Amino acid sequence: MPIIRCVNKNRKKLIKAVVFLLVIAALVLAKDQLSEYLMTDLNYGMPALTAKGSIDRLFIGSSAFRQGLDINTLEESEEDSYILTYNGNQPCTEYLQLKKLIGNGVKIHELYVDMYAFTSSRVPALEDKKMLLELNTSEKRELYDTISNKDFMTFWEMFVTANNEQLLTWPVSERIVNSQFKNGGTLISSAGLTEEAYGRLSQVYTSEEIDENQKKAIEDIINLCNDNDINLTFVEIPKADVIMQSDVYNDIMNEYIELLDGRKVKYIRSPEGLMGYSDFSDGIHLSSEGRTKYTKWLIEKIDP
Amino acid sequence: MSLSVWSLILLGIIAAGIYYYIPVKYRAIYLTGVSLSVYFLWAGIYAFIVLCTELTLSVFFIHKINRANCKTGWLTAGICVIVIFLAFHKYKDFWIADNNVISRILMPLGISYYSFKMISYMADMYRSPQKELVITEYLSYVTFFPQIICGPISRANELNGCLNKRTSEEDVKRGAYLILQGLFYKAVIADKLSPYTDSVFASYDSHAFLSLWMAAFFYSIELYCDFAGYSYIVSGICRLMGINISDNFRLPYYSASIREFWTRWHISLSSWLKDYIYIPLGGSRRGKIRRVINIFAVFIVSGLWHGNTIVYLIWGLWHGVWNVLSPSKIRRKVGRFFGIILTDIIVMFGWIAFKIDNLSGLRTFIADMFKPAKLSISLIVEAVMPFTNDYASVSMLLAIMLLVAVLFTLEWRNYRGYKENITIRAMIYTFAVVFFGVIGQSGFIYANY
Numbered sequence: 001m002p003i004i005r006c007v008n009k010n011r012k013k014l015i016k017a018v019v020f021l022l023v024i025a026a027l028v029l030a031k032d033q034l035s036e037y038l039m040t041d042l043n044y045g046m047p048a049l050t051a052k053g054s055i056d057r058l059f060i061g062s063s064a065f066r067q068g069l070d071i072n073t074l075e076e077s078e079e080d081s082y083i084l085t086y087n088g089n090q091p092c093t094e095y096l097q098l099k100k101l102i103g104n105g106v107k108i109h110e111l112y113v114d115m116y117a118f119t120s121s122r123v124p125a126l127e128d129k130k131m132l133l134e135l136n137t138s139e140k141r142e143l144y145d146t147i148s149n150k151d152f153m154t155f156w157e158m159f160v161t162a163n164n165e166q167l168l169t170w171p172v173s174e175r176i177v178n179s180q181f182k183n184g185g186t187l188i189s190s191a192g193l194t195e196e197a198y199g200r201l202s203q204v205y206t207s208e209e210i211d212e213n214q215k216k217a218i219e220d221i222i223n224l225c226n227d228n229d230i231n232l233t234f235v236e237i238p239k240a241d242v243i244m245q246s247d248v249y250n251d252i253m254n255e256y257i258e259l260l261d262g263r264k265v266k267y268i269r270s271p272e273g274l275m276g277y278s279d280f281s282d283g284i285h286l287s288s289e290g291r292t293k294y295t296k297w298l299i300e301k302i303d304p
Numbered sequence: 305m306s307l308s309v310w311s312l313i314l315l316g317i318i319a320a321g322i323y324y325y326i327p328v329k330y331r332a333i334y335l336t337g338v339s340l341s342v343y344f345l346w347a348g349i350y351a352f353i354v355l356c357t358e359l360t361l362s363v364f365f366i367h368k369i370n371r372a373n374c375k376t377g378w379l380t381a382g383i384c385v386i387v388i389f390l391a392f393h394k395y396k397d398f399w400i401a402d403n404n405v406i407s408r409i410l411m412p413l414g415i416s417y418y419s420f421k422m423i424s425y426m427a428d429m430y431r432s433p434q435k436e437l438v439i440t441e442y443l444s445y446v447t448f449f450p451q452i453i454c455g456p457i458s459r460a461n462e463l464n465g466c467l468n469k470r471t472s473e474e475d476v477k478r479g480a481y482l483i484l485q486g487l488f489y490k491a492v493i494a495d496k497l498s499p500y501t502d503s504v505f506a507s508y509d510s511h512a513f514l515s516l517w518m519a520a521f522f523y524s525i526e527l528y529c530d531f532a533g534y535s536y537i538v539s540g541i542c543r544l545m546g547i548n549i550s551d552n553f554r555l556p557y558y559s560a561s562i563r564e565f566w567t568r569w570h571i572s573l574s575s576w577l578k579d580y581i582y583i584p585l586g587g588s589r590r591g592k593i594r595r596v597i598n599i600f601a602v603f604i605v606s607g608l609w610h611g612n613t614i615v616y617l618i619w620g621l622w623h624g625v626w627n628v629l630s631p632s633k634i635r636r637k638v639g640r641f642f643g644i645i646l647t648d649i650i651v652m653f654g655w656i657a658f659k660i661d662n663l664s665g666l667r668t669f670i671a672d673m674f675k676p677a678k679l680s681i682s683l684i685v686e687a688v689m690p691f692t693n694d695y696a697s698v699s700m701l702l703a704i705m706l707l708v709a710v711l712f713t714l715e716w717r718n719y720r721g722y723k724e725n726i727t728i729r730a731m732i733y734t735f736a737v738v739f740f741g742v743i744g745q746s747g748f749i750y751a752n753y
Contacts, residue, residue, distance in 0.1 A: 016727075020731060020734070024734075024735070024738055024739075027739075087694060128694075129696075130694075130696060152743075153743050153744055156743050157743065160738065160739065161738075161739060161740065161741070161742075161743070163696075164703075164739045164740055165696070165699045165700050165702070165703035165704075165740070166696060166699040168699070168702075168703050168706065168740075169698075169699045169702035169703050169706070170699075172702055173698045173699035173702055174699075176698050177695045177698055177699075180695065
């Protein structure tokens with residue numbers, strides 16, 4: 001048989017190739033453990049929170065939460081606070097994050113979840129790959145089962161290529177990035193819009209209802225909090241008027257509120273008339289000035 | 305089937321596997337069949353009809369050049385017809401209004417490349433009257449699927465001379481290595497840089513000088529890695545079939561002058577221009593002034609071949625000027641190392657024209673590169689952010705710098721003539737492609753020219 005002859009002739013080379021492939025496979029598996037270990041000492045992310053063991057106030061949400069909550073203002077109250085955010089974080093992924101933290105033994109007293117219309121109207125998807133850096137292989141598999149886009153590219157990215165640049169350059173890049181965070185809250189300042197730029201903002205979203213999978217995830221978050229005696233509150237971060245006054249946004253928020261009312265869960269809607277144009281850095285994110293102003297207002301609501 | 309580096313490789317490996325078992329006398333027919341089918345799937349019905357029409361017409365003209373008495377007349381007519389097809393699609397924007405239905409016709413994929421192949425075949429037949437036209441070999445040469453998208457514009461004898469060769473074990477090894485090398489250039493470096501350059505070039509008027517310099521620098525590397533990567537992959541696929549084509553790139557960013565650069569960059573195009581334009585015009589044999597005119601003629605044709613806007617013409621003239629400006633004297637004055645740096649900067653400014661594509665934009669971009677601004681943290685943050693638009697940009701920049709350093713270290717070893725350790729390099733390329741390669745649908749920059 002020519003194939004057997006060829007294998008016999010190149011046996012050493014084949015063994016080398018197999019060993020090399022095994023090394024690559026081992027590295028793929030090892031990188032999940034390595035990243036979780038490396039992230040323990042950081043100022044943001046789930047591993048760092050797990051290392052803390054317990055937290056009085058945990059804020060889970062999207063970049064709107066990260067830009068909308070000022071960690072220094074939150075820490076002025078006597079409660080210990082932590083902000084866990086990922087870009088475009090949806091209820092589906094927020095539920096997985098909460099489940100992981102509780103599973104790792106983190107004691108949460110109060111949980112505040114981002115009540116963001118547009119992330120809850122989207123189909124389940126991984127919007128921010130940085131979250132993968134904090135998940136082990138089985139958690140990644142659960143995430144992969146949750147999202148709707150299950151093609152080979154997504155699979156390969158999730159399990160092999162995502163965040164390798166961070167790991168490769170860890171000693172330098174994480175030192176720079178980590179200095180920009182404190183208990184998960186961003187320390188980066190962002191400028192406010194001018195009146196003219198604020199006037200130019202537009203509403204671009206089209207979906208008018210909460211996705212069924214996201215709705216189920218909101219229910220799952222509520223159930224998980226009930227089962228673990230966590231005081232749960234949903235929080236709406238202010239958006240620009242052009243968004244908050246749009247029918248699309250209000251239709252989703254009304255559905256959201258109906259859902260929370262049905263389950264008797266607390267929620268805090270954004271303040272009316274508090275924010276000005278310079279409090280926004282774009283339509284959905286607050287500027288540094290707006291962040292501080294809104295967080296002070298929120299703290300008064302939480303601790304009257 | 306969409307065109308991407310991965311689909312090209314998969315197709316190449318399958319086609320090469322079948323090719324091995326095809327009897328020699330049917331190989332040209334097999335390659336033509338595969339290439340035309342693939343072209344139809346990649347380029348669509350209109351491009352396919354254009355290709356088939358041009359093929360039919362060119363066969364007619366080659367037959368006439370081969371047989372008829374008035375060879376020069378038939379050659380001229382043949383070249384004119386091919387150039388009309390090319391010019392119609394490339395420059396239709398100049399003479400057709402935007403709302404006209406013809407203006408919506410897309411340029412057929414690879415027309416710039418296969419048109420040059422047709423012209424060179426006609427010219428070769430004209431120069432060698434004893435040669436006989438073998439239609440199957442001609443068709444397989446022009447339509448050869450790995451080369452039809454963006455070259456290399458190899459010569460007919462390179463391909464046809466290998467059709468009766470049996471693929472050896474060495475060919476398979478070398479082919480696999482070249483594909484890996486191409487993937488490293490394309491999927492690891494070029495595709496990782498493109499989000500950054502696309503983002504900055506798309507809104508260059510809102511970026512400060514640092515972002516513009518970084519974008520211009522990275523675009524030079526991206527363009528090189530995209531095209532050289534494609535060329536290595538094509539060479540690899542050809543090698544899997546036992547076909548050994550010439551290098552299209554030979555460490556171009558180690559050139560110490562623009563003249564040297566054009567002996568190392570897109571070699572198949574520059575040698576085509578030399579053989580079919582520069583030398584027929586008299587080359588350097590008719591005095592200094594005529595030589596300068598011939599050089600400018602070559603670079604103007606090269607500019608017009610690349611695109612249909614005035615900036616491509618300026619790009620051609622830019623290279624023409626630096627080619628004429630006695631590079632050896634400059635090199636002797638500044639030394640080889642500074643010659644390389646100077647050449648790379650000249651080339652980099654040329655590539656900005658490629659990416660901007662309009663004259664006022666080019667002017668603004670270059671002027672803004674030299675607009676003084678205080679180097680501050682916020683300026684650096686603004687320059688780094690376009691990689692991922694969040695804090696992962698820092699690690700992306702550092703990782704890309706590291707990967708580019710690996711690339712140029714490996715190239716530097718080649719440049720210095722150190723012996724290549726194929727196994728180690730293959731391992732580096734595999735590791736980089738697996739862990740840092742971009743897996744997705746990405747085309748080739750040079751497929752647009």
